[in-house]
Amino acid sequence: MxxxxxxxxxxxxxxxxxxxxxxxxxPCSTADWAEMAKREIADIHSSGRRPVLVGGTGLYLRTLLxxxxxxxxxxxxxxxxxxxxxxxxxxxxxxxLDPEASARLKPRDSAxxxxxxxxxxxxxxxxxxxxxxxxxxxxxxxxxxxxxxxxPRDWLYERCDERFVRxxxxxxxxxxxxxxxxxxxxxxxxxxxxxxxxxxxxLRGELTREQAIAAGxxxxxxxxxxxxxxxxxxxxxxxxxxxxxxxxxxxPRALELLGTKD
Numbered sequence: 001m002x003x004x005x006x007x008x009x010x011x012x013x014x015x016x017x018x019x020x021x022x023x024x025x026x027p028c029s030t031a032d033w034a035e036m037a038k039r040e041i042a043d044i045h046s047s048g049r050r051p052v053l054v055g056g057t058g059l060y061l062r063t064l065l066x067x068x069x070x071x072x073x074x075x076x077x078x079x080x081x082x083x084x085x086x087x088x089x090x091x092x093x094x095x096x097l098d099p100e101a102s103a104r105l106k107p108r109d110s111a112x113x114x115x116x117x118x119x120x121x122x123x124x125x126x127x128x129x130x131x132x133x134x135x136x137x138x139x140x141x142x143x144x145x146x147x148x149x150x151x152p153r154d155w156l157y158e159r160c161d162e163r164f165v166r167x168x169x170x171x172x173x174x175x176x177x178x179x180x181x182x183x184x185x186x187x188x189x190x191x192x193x194x195x196x197x198x199x200x201x202x203l204r205g206e207l208t209r210e211q212a213i214a215a216g217x218x219x220x221x222x223x224x225x226x227x228x229x230x231x232x233x234x235x236x237x238x239x240x241x242x243x244x245x246x247x248x249x250x251x252p253r254a255l256e257l258l259g260t261k262d
Contacts, residue, residue, distance in 0.1 A: 002172035004197050017044075022177060023189040031136075034064045037139060058230040065144070067137030069130055076123045082118045090117050098126045145258050146239045148231050154227070155245045160220045164195065168213055175202055194219045 044051040087110040088179035095102040101116040168242040176199040195216040
């Protein structure tokens with residue numbers, strides 16, 4: 001299915017958690033997910049077992065391990081004055097108070113300029129200083145054994161294409177049809193999930209089956225490319241990278257990088 005929930009066979013082989021736990025109408029931030037993940041990890045540890053965290057979203061992983069910057073409280077009166085001012089007036093003030101942020105932001109980026117200005121006016125600290133403070137991470141509380149998979153891109157993209165066809169024919173169309181029948185807010189993240197726009201267009205008769213599959217495959221490959229780039233450069237250099245195609249013959253070599261064969 002489109003949600004990529006584990007199949008009955010996969011569930012029989014290993015327990016999976018945090019799949020299908022929220023209704024699509026319920027927004028879930030990175031911080032929300034990290035809190036849920038921490039509870040599940042603690043519960044698994046308490047039973048003497050080893051949790052395996054699998055995924056490809058770097059921001060979620062970083063938030064879980066390193067924590068997230070606390071959100072400063074903004075004085076309502078400061079926010080009102082900043083939001084009512086012209087963007088150029090705010091930019092000039094920001095340049096004087098936080099020249100680093102001013103240089104980084106585009107002159108007409110009113111929302112980001114306002115945000116940076118109201119933070120320093122309310123707290124006396126720049127937004128950059130707040131973002132450097134991270135709280136709630138678990139990296140220093142666990143014995144982490146990371147492994148980054150960076151297989152050949154052609155192999156990866158071929159698997160992405162094959163997977164989307166299986167999803168399309170294995171329940172994704174019915175899943176999107178049920179979602180559309182609920183008349184969910186079109187601005188919710190679930191309506192923009194990979195594959196949903198293409199399949200929705202197919203259900204409306206705007207795309208053929210082949211066109212919808214091609215669109216979903218392209219969106220999947222683009223996302224995989226962004227993930228690949230992030231994991232190739234962002235995690236610590238000491239984290240092992242496995243660059244072969246992963247199958248039964250190469251799995252033992254991958255496990256050796258984790259320091260375990262069980």
